[in-house]
Amino acid sequence: MQSRQILQKTIDDAFASAGFFHNPPELYEPIEYALRNSGKRLRPLLVLMGCDLFGGDINEALYPAMAMEIFHNFTLLHDDIMDRAPLRRGKETVYKKFDINTAILSGDTMFVMAYEYIARTNPIVLPRILELFNDTARMVCEGQQYDMNYETTVQVTHEDYIQMIRLKTAVLLACSMKTGAILAGAPPEETEKAYMFGENLGLAFQLQDDWLDVFGDSSKFGKELGGDIITNKKTFLYLKALELAREDTLIRLTQNFYDKESPEPEKVARITSIYRQLKIDELTRKEIEQYLRKGLQWLDEINIGEDRKTGLRELAREMLTREK
Amino acid sequence: MQSRQILQKTIDDAFASAGFFHNPPELYEPIEYALRNSGKRLRPLLVLMGCDLFGGDINEALYPAMAMEIFHNFTLLHDDIMDRAPLRRGKETVYKKFDINTAILSGDTMFVMAYEYIARTNPIVLPRILELFNDTARMVCEGQQYDMNYETTVQVTHEDYIQMIRLKTAVLLACSMKTGAILAGAPPEETEKAYMFGENLGLAFQLQDDWLDVFGDSSKFGKELGGDIITNKKTFLYLKALELAREDTLIRLTQNFYDKESPEPEKVARITSIYRQLKIDELTRKEIEQYLRKGLQWLDEINIGEDRKTGLRELAREMLTREK
Numbered sequence: 001m002q003s004r005q006i007l008q009k010t011i012d013d014a015f016a017s018a019g020f021f022h023n024p025p026e027l028y029e030p031i032e033y034a035l036r037n038s039g040k041r042l043r044p045l046l047v048l049m050g051c052d053l054f055g056g057d058i059n060e061a062l063y064p065a066m067a068m069e070i071f072h073n074f075t076l077l078h079d080d081i082m083d084r085a086p087l088r089r090g091k092e093t094v095y096k097k098f099d100i101n102t103a104i105l106s107g108d109t110m111f112v113m114a115y116e117y118i119a120r121t122n123p124i125v126l127p128r129i130l131e132l133f134n135d136t137a138r139m140v141c142e143g144q145q146y147d148m149n150y151e152t153t154v155q156v157t158h159e160d161y162i163q164m165i166r167l168k169t170a171v172l173l174a175c176s177m178k179t180g181a182i183l184a185g186a187p188p189e190e191t192e193k194a195y196m197f198g199e200n201l202g203l204a205f206q207l208q209d210d211w212l213d214v215f216g217d218s219s220k221f222g223k224e225l226g227g228d229i230i231t232n233k234k235t236f237l238y239l240k241a242l243e244l245a246r247e248d249t250l251i252r253l254t255q256n257f258y259d260k261e262s263p264e265p266e267k268v269a270r271i272t273s274i275y276r277q278l279k280i281d282e283l284t285r286k287e288i289e290q291y292l293r294k295g296l297q298w299l300d301e302i303n304i305g306e307d308r309k310t311g312l313r314e315l316a317r318e319m320l321t322r323e324k
Numbered sequence: 325m326q327s328r329q330i331l332q333k334t335i336d337d338a339f340a341s342a343g344f345f346h347n348p349p350e351l352y353e354p355i356e357y358a359l360r361n362s363g364k365r366l367r368p369l370l371v372l373m374g375c376d377l378f379g380g381d382i383n384e385a386l387y388p389a390m391a392m393e394i395f396h397n398f399t400l401l402h403d404d405i406m407d408r409a410p411l412r413r414g415k416e417t418v419y420k421k422f423d424i425n426t427a428i429l430s431g432d433t434m435f436v437m438a439y440e441y442i443a444r445t446n447p448i449v450l451p452r453i454l455e456l457f458n459d460t461a462r463m464v465c466e467g468q469q470y471d472m473n474y475e476t477t478v479q480v481t482h483e484d485y486i487q488m489i490r491l492k493t494a495v496l497l498a499c500s501m502k503t504g505a506i507l508a509g510a511p512p513e514e515t516e517k518a519y520m521f522g523e524n525l526g527l528a529f530q531l532q533d534d535w536l537d538v539f540g541d542s543s544k545f546g547k548e549l550g551g552d553i554i555t556n557k558k559t560f561l562y563l564k565a566l567e568l569a570r571e572d573t574l575i576r577l578t579q580n581f582y583d584k585e586s587p588e589p590e591k592v593a594r595i596t597s598i599y600r601q602l603k604i605d606e607l608t609r610k611e612i613e614q615y616l617r618k619g620l621q622w623l624d625e626i627n628i629g630e631d632r633k634t635g636l637r638e639l640a641r642e643m644l645t646r647e648k
Contacts, residue, residue, distance in 0.1 A: 027469040078432060082425040101406040101472060104428060108402060109465040111435060116458045119451065127447045130454070134440045141433040145351040148425060 001308050002058060004315065007048045011041050014062055015069070020113070030094045030106040031113075034073050037091050042205075043068035043176045049315070050180025050194050053308050060122060061183045064129060067117035068176045070110050071133075075140055077107035082148060090223070125182055132182070136175035143168025150234050158239040162203065165236075170202025177201075193302045197312070200295030205319055207288045210235040212323065214272055215281050220323040226268030232257060236287065237280050238271075244278045292320055325632050326382060328639065331372045335365050338386055339393070344437070354418045354430040355437075358397050361415050366529075367392035367500045373639070374504025374518050377632050384446060385507045388453060391441035392500045394434050395457075399464055401431035406472060414547070449506055456506070460499035467492025474558050482563040486527065489560075494526025501525075517626045521636070524619030529643055531612045534559040536647065538596055539605050544647040550592030556581060560611065561604050562595075568602045616644055 020035055021028045044065035051061035079085070080093040081103050087093060095103035121129050146164040150156045177198030181191040213228045214237055228235050238257065245253045256270045275281060295316060299309055344359055345352045368389035375385035403409070404417040405427050411417060419427035445453050470488040474480045501522030505515040537552045538561055552559050562581065569577045580594045599605060619640060623633055
């Protein structure tokens, strides 16, 4: 089994030496900017770990791994336009730094680049990898649409929300795991288990993000708390609160949530206090743990030696305790 | 050889029965709208004709053919945002009818759908088809970037313009022809000739578009003449005029081109008159004929019976004489 540090370094080196810059510079400079500012690179890591889990050659998985990261960053370019998000990982988003047209077209080009890396896959498994990637990309688009719909939909349940983040976030982590497994030559029933591990991990990951946004430690989180509350995002936390709140609390919750008058920190403090009163903190932690447990159960099911699973177990545990 | 009518009908039937609609409707309704309002469907026709030219089975080429049309329409969704174009084929553009976010995300989904149709290709040739499609998609993005750059670049030559339309328009026609040829099992040197035929046809096609916009018959063209002049588009016609005009004519040309005061019909009439004075009409026709001739020379070179080439020869000739 390869250590996570080695896999992470392999990915970072591949990105550092890839040379994404071409002509015209107006098109490729934003791409370099986006990929240089890339975050944890969790998706390519899952491809390599999924491949390594089944004893595959990680060098054969490196290009598809890069495809996942480039695809993910393409979706961020377009999502940030749609969500009017000014910042991403502490830096200006592409559409803010450049302009909307640039973010659209450089995004499209990154989407092509993702497919270029997918195409550099062993031809024997290419049809399966391509089909999986297509299915996933389409689901991610659908997830983003549901996310936008929910901004204006009155009746959204926390189940709707889970279904939305499954599409928008979790399936790409699932796809990454399964891609690695396919490349390692794992049989279909095993690749499916890898997929389910990734999907549940993805759900836990996104819920952890939502939780950190309200209950995190802002000095470690790297940004102000309550961003989702300020932008009226109907997260799991808000939807769960909405379902549990009664009478006065329900009125206070909705009034404060749609309050446009008060200073933002006051709004955040009031909503956070209602969340605590309704025990949304613990409820969300339980939900996270539940998805993580499900994910780990799928990992248990995988028919391979326990020693090969250590890295993924560690990664999953870290997700539950991460603070940024 | 299959008649063009049969090939066209095969394509239209395939689109009519494809069922592009899924959930959520906010995502897929604009896609249906865009694909229903689809134009001549020249690109899928070229895939089928390219396949038929080499005696291939057009049923094997139908999905990749659809991919080209869906990809083309995806680029229109995004281009229309970037170009702020209100109308497309006499109807509201997607971003006007819906909104910018919808045009971005439905466009992205169409891009995925194009790849889904590409993926439904015989696995033996899939790697070649996918690589060609990726190369082409990237060039189309680069072409759009050059097109946008030229809006603000002072020094653009007519050669720059040709290079831009080669990327933005011609390579997709070339890719369509070559895809058909590959699917028919044509040898590499023959598929390359098919590509060059398509590329030159594409250049002639775009120049004909530019010519029709100024010198067409507006009753047949289906829209008002002079759209490119009104929007200050630096077409082949304008760039050629700029290179040929001297002294007074040059001053009149640039003054009228950047005139924001006069009523639009007056501006169009003045620029058209300068074009006629500089014989831009004939010069552009000669340029179109030159590319068409080059294209037909590549068709001559293809090592296949003359009788199989009739359809493509006819299509190419029609392009030179089309009025809309």
